[in-house]
Amino acid sequence: MSSSLRSGVSPGPQIRDTPGAFPSTPGEPDLPSVVSSQNSLSKAVYERRAEYTVPAKIRIKVGSWNVAALQGTEEDIGSWFVDGKGISESLSNLSFESNGTTDGRNLEGVSHQEARRSKKKSTVPSNDPGLVPGGEEIGLYVLGLQEIIDVSSATEALKPYNDPWPGRRWKQAVEDALPEGYVKVAEQQLIGLFLLIYAAPRIAPTISSVSTTSTGTGLMGYLGNKGAVLARLVLGETTRLVFINCHLAAGVEKGNLERRNWDASQVLSRAKFEPLNNGAGEKEESGENIGDEDFAFWFGDLNYRLEGMPGDDVRRLLMLHTKNEYGQGGPSRRKISAELAIANKQKPSDVSEDTEKKSHVFRHRHHIHYRSTTDVPATYPSDETLDPSSDPASLQTTLASLLPHDQLHQQMRTRKAFGDGWREGPIDFLPTYKYDVGSVGMFDSSEKKRGPSWCDRILYRTRKDKLAYEEKTKAEEAAKKRDEEMKSHGIGDPAVNQEEVLFDYDPATDGDDDAYDPDADAEDPELVKTAAGFEDKIRLEYYTSHQRVLSSDHKPLDAIFTLHYEAVDPDLKAKVQQEVARELDKAENEGRPAVTVVVDYHHDHEGESRSSSSQEGVDFGNVRLDSPKVRAITIANTGRVPATVGFTDRIVSTDKTGGAAPPWLRIRFDRSGDKDRSASEAREVYTLEPGDATNVELTVHVKDIGLVRSLNEGHANLEDVLVLRVHNGRDHFLPIHATWLPSSFGRSIGNLVKVPEGGVRKSHDGHEESHGVKWSAPREIFRLTESIEDLVERAIAEWEMTAVEANPPWVDTGWPFITSTQEDKMARNAKERIREALDNDTPIPAAFPQEVDVVHRVEAVAETLLTFLSSLQDGVIPENTWTDVETALSERDKSKTHLSIEDQRMQILDTLTASPAHSTSFTFITTMLVKIMNEISSQTADPKARVELRKKYEETFSAQFAEVIIKAPLPVNAKERRASQSRRKRVIQVFIEESAES
Numbered sequence: 001m002s003s004s005l006r007s008g009v010s011p012g013p014q015i016r017d018t019p020g021a022f023p024s025t026p027g028e029p030d031l032p033s034v035v036s037s038q039n040s041l042s043k044a045v046y047e048r049r050a051e052y053t054v055p056a057k058i059r060i061k062v063g064s065w066n067v068a069a070l071q072g073t074e075e076d077i078g079s080w081f082v083d084g085k086g087i088s089e090s091l092s093n094l095s096f097e098s099n100g101t102t103d104g105r106n107l108e109g110v111s112h113q114e115a116r117r118s119k120k121k122s123t124v125p126s127n128d129p130g131l132v133p134g135g136e137e138i139g140l141y142v143l144g145l146q147e148i149i150d151v152s153s154a155t156e157a158l159k160p161y162n163d164p165w166p167g168r169r170w171k172q173a174v175e176d177a178l179p180e181g182y183v184k185v186a187e188q189q190l191i192g193l194f195l196l197i198y199a200a201p202r203i204a205p206t207i208s209s210v211s212t213t214s215t216g217t218g219l220m221g222y223l224g225n226k227g228a229v230l231a232r233l234v235l236g237e238t239t240r241l242v243f244i245n246c247h248l249a250a251g252v253e254k255g256n257l258e259r260r261n262w263d264a265s266q267v268l269s270r271a272k273f274e275p276l277n278n279g280a281g282e283k284e285e286s287g288e289n290i291g292d293e294d295f296a297f298w299f300g301d302l303n304y305r306l307e308g309m310p311g312d313d314v315r316r317l318l319m320l321h322t323k324n325e326y327g328q329g330g331p332s333r334r335k336i337s338a339e340l341a342i343a344n345k346q347k348p349s350d351v352s353e354d355t356e357k358k359s360h361v362f363r364h365r366h367h368i369h370y371r372s373t374t375d376v377p378a379t380y381p382s383d384e385t386l387d388p389s390s391d392p393a394s395l396q397t398t399l400a401s402l403l404p405h406d407q408l409h410q411q412m413r414t415r416k417a418f419g420d421g422w423r424e425g426p427i428d429f430l431p432t433y434k435y436d437v438g439s440v441g442m443f444d445s446s447e448k449k450r451g452p453s454w455c456d457r458i459l460y461r462t463r464k465d466k467l468a469y470e471e472k473t474k475a476e477e478a479a480k481k482r483d484e485e486m487k488s489h490g491i492g493d494p495a496v497n498q499e500e501v502l503f504d505y506d507p508a509t510d511g512d513d514d515a516y517d518p519d520a521d522a523e524d525p526e527l528v529k530t531a532a533g534f535e536d537k538i539r540l541e542y543y544t545s546h547q548r549v550l551s552s553d554h555k556p557l558d559a560i561f562t563l564h565y566e567a568v569d570p571d572l573k574a575k576v577q578q579e580v581a582r583e584l585d586k587a588e589n590e591g592r593p594a595v596t597v598v599v600d601y602h603h604d605h606e607g608e609s610r611s612s613s614s615q616e617g618v619d620f621g622n623v624r625l626d627s628p629k630v631r632a633i634t635i636a637n638t639g640r641v642p643a644t645v646g647f648t649d650r651i652v653s654t655d656k657t658g659g660a661a662p663p664w665l666r667i668r669f670d671r672s673g674d675k676d677r678s679a680s681e682a683r684e685v686y687t688l689e690p691g692d693a694t695n696v697e698l699t700v701h702v703k704d705i706g707l708v709r710s711l712n713e714g715h716a717n718l719e720d721v722l723v724l725r726v727h728n729g730r731d732h733f734l735p736i737h738a739t740w741l742p743s744s745f746g747r748s749i750g751n752l753v754k755v756p757e758g759g760v761r762k763s764h765d766g767h768e769e770s771h772g773v774k775w776s777a778p779r780e781i782f783r784l785t786e787s788i789e790d791l792v793e794r795a796i797a798e799w800e801m802t803a804v805e806a807n808p809p810w811v812d813t814g815w816p817f818i819t820s821t822q823e824d825k826m827a828r829n830a831k832e833r834i835r836e837a838l839d840n841d842t843p844i845p846a847a848f849p850q851e852v853d854v855v856h857r858v859e860a861v862a863e864t865l866l867t868f869l870s871s872l873q874d875g876v877i878p879e880n881t882w883t884d885v886e887t888a889l890s891e892r893d894k895s896k897t898h899l900s901i902e903d904q905r906m907q908i909l910d911t912l913t914a915s916p917a918h919s920t921s922f923t924f925i926t927t928m929l930v931k932i933m934n935e936i937s938s939q940t941a942d943p944k945a946r947v948e949l950r951k952k953y954e955e956t957f958s959a960q961f962a963e964v965i966i967k968a969p970l971p972v973n974a975k976e977r978r979a980s981q982s983r984r985k986r987v988i989q990v991f992i993e994e995s996a997e998s
Helices: 038-047 074-082 110-115 165-177 254-270 311-325 331-343 395-405 407-413 463-488 570-586 705-713 779-802 825-840 854-871 879-895 901-912 916-937 943-965 974-992
Strands: 053-066 140-146 183-190 193-199 207-216 227-235 239-247 295-301 359-364 367-372 456-462 526-529 535-545 557-568 595-599 618-623 629-637 643-648 665-669 686-688 693-700 718-726 732-740
Touching (some): 038 570, 053 456, 074 140, 074 165, 140 165, 140 239, 183 207, 193 207, 207 254, 227 254, 227 557, 239 557, 311 331, 456 463, 456 535, 557 570, 595 732, 618 629, 665 718, 686 693, 693 732, 705 854, 779 825, 779 854, 825 854, 879 901, 879 974, 901 916, 901 974, 916 943, 943 974
Parallel strands (some): 239 295, 618 732
Antiparallel strands (some): 053 557, 183 193, 207 227, 359 367, 526 535, 595 629, 643 686, 643 718, 665 693
């Protein structure tokens, strides 16, 4: 799957949701007629990136755990991963004192902890204050899980790999444990592999270009029972991070080792992320691979084992140390003692607690020392106490003797896997696999008695590491080539004096001096030059396992890194961008066409609050719904040669529409365009002779209801940058600004009933979600219907008094919703004034100038009502409500049940009353229609003509208002479509028929 975090993340080619899939080949983009050289602006800004970046620091916690598809493991996730709990003080290089945490003397004992283990509660010890940082100290939490389902089961492993259900309990457990405000920025699942990344509130907005993918390497080399899930993100617009959670092939045979190496190589070669914008306005042609990043973190169940040592010997050697975790009794203690006794050819009964050497742990200057009470007095150690690395009985010495047998380290040294710059922190903890579930220190006691191994690992690599490896490889290849050339000239012949041989290259041994060293990590942060040219620093702070987590046969482990990096400051970047734009405008070449753009600064006389005069571009001031606003600019040829100009397509983000101008802006030149446009890339071009000028009219007109909704909700704004292309000259960038005045149109009824007195403009931002319900129905509907009723009555009365010989307007059925007058400037102005009255909660009658007659007034209000109802987000009858109404009507039609008009009304109202605000709005509208028809039909003296006129109006009004009241799509099937249209009209007609009047 390919996912993106949030706004600001540019979607690239879709990643196919198949285990082991590559991203699909990027298709041909929808190329605009012109690609603006705004790239030059982006490049110039990028050149000055050092001016708008600031030092930043983040702690990244990477955690890995094979949960073995066991129930209850999710109960432990928050404790060890987020809170840093479950670390054994005596089996790690960490202590409560040295880490400055709460005193751990009240920590629950191991035997008691194992005895109370439950699948429904966390297994970490009680009163554990945590030994590594967590909570709000961490800026980025990265969790990799393996085997969240049973991958050994064909039924589970072959389920749809993108089924989200297995991961939901893990996601919920992590989110419940994280501090408030942390945001999920990436998620990827492949069968049993699951990757989650969460960012702190201050970090999340700085993350962009998130891309996730998966690579299956299991059955047949592609299925997802083994493989990796990966995520790429950009931190602070500067630093690329890659996270790889994997599960490689299992097994202890040589073939299994080679398969693990193959799995890793497949992940490296096949994983691909979405293309990335390089910051200079240029997008990569193909997706990123592993190795293109600045910092990479590879973790999971790598499954590498200990080689060349009997598993039983390793188990017993390590259990000499884990035995000391227990008290004098307990099942695990007895099991361990029994195995050790057998190893020493003793019976378990021969092992007594009195004769057994009791191990004490002494801590001095933050080091752990193990001594036996039969060897030394029970006194505190002196300054001469042995360092653990020098103490032959210490755990550290034991681990140091085992690590040379670790397959992963061997493969890294010989460069058969992970030899291209990957490294690992010092291993100061016990092997993470395999334990009896529910045990702190009892290694696998089943019949198989699997040998302990560090299967679970966390590796990392910097860009510096990768480049150093590549340079070294090149040097070795060059040395080998020189050596072969010398041998070809006889220098390498045995008969030749060996002292004359300058190079003797042996790939099996050369480079051993630079082989993998697990202790090579320095305490000081390492300086890394990123792909963007910044100097970042990274330091590994902690790398440990959580020995006292009991719910799986693997122990979880985590690593904490501190990353110092340069992050883009948006305010500083905007300032530099403005400066660069001005500098580019000044950089003229006299031998090239040059034009000057002059903005006609217009001052509206409507009490608008104006921005500072220093604001550049064209400012349209306050903009309202369906109220065009015009500004003018002059383009003058101030150069010495003819200039061909035209507005070209803008480079826009994915959430904006392309073209020369946004949809809400219209551009009109005062002259015809050139017939020959071959010399320019602009849509329409105009050639100006030296000294000539052209006037351009820019009109902002917001009419699209979808845009109105976005503007009301703050999801869009009226800002953009036009690009004036001068052929063979420099581009001019013209910022456009306008301030949107919130409108009552385009909202939902649920939102409108919360609008306080004063209208949507009262709070300026147009957001009313924080208010409670103020009205039984939107005041806008009440005021419009009330005004129409009053104006219709006045219009009819005035018509009678004036005794005009012409036909009255209501002769056309549908009046006043079908207008009898032509649309003119006065009518448009009247509708603008009505909308303004609605938005500011001022009386509608006061909105009309005296010269507007009553017929124009009622028609303007009627048209405004239809537009308002059409714009409602949910409609007077929402889709779900209409579904219930239509179902009831359809069932009644099928049963051929006859209901009276009153019963039909009650049946419909029973459904509508589920939403009182919608029901009341419906009543306002139908009541208004009834009153209009009563007024109009009363003008006809002939009873028969009156009835006929009434029926015509009922038919017309039902059709008109069914379209605007009911917010539900019509069926595609023609027959069903006609039936639905008939039922919609019938719902209105039932309430306005003359026989239905109360």
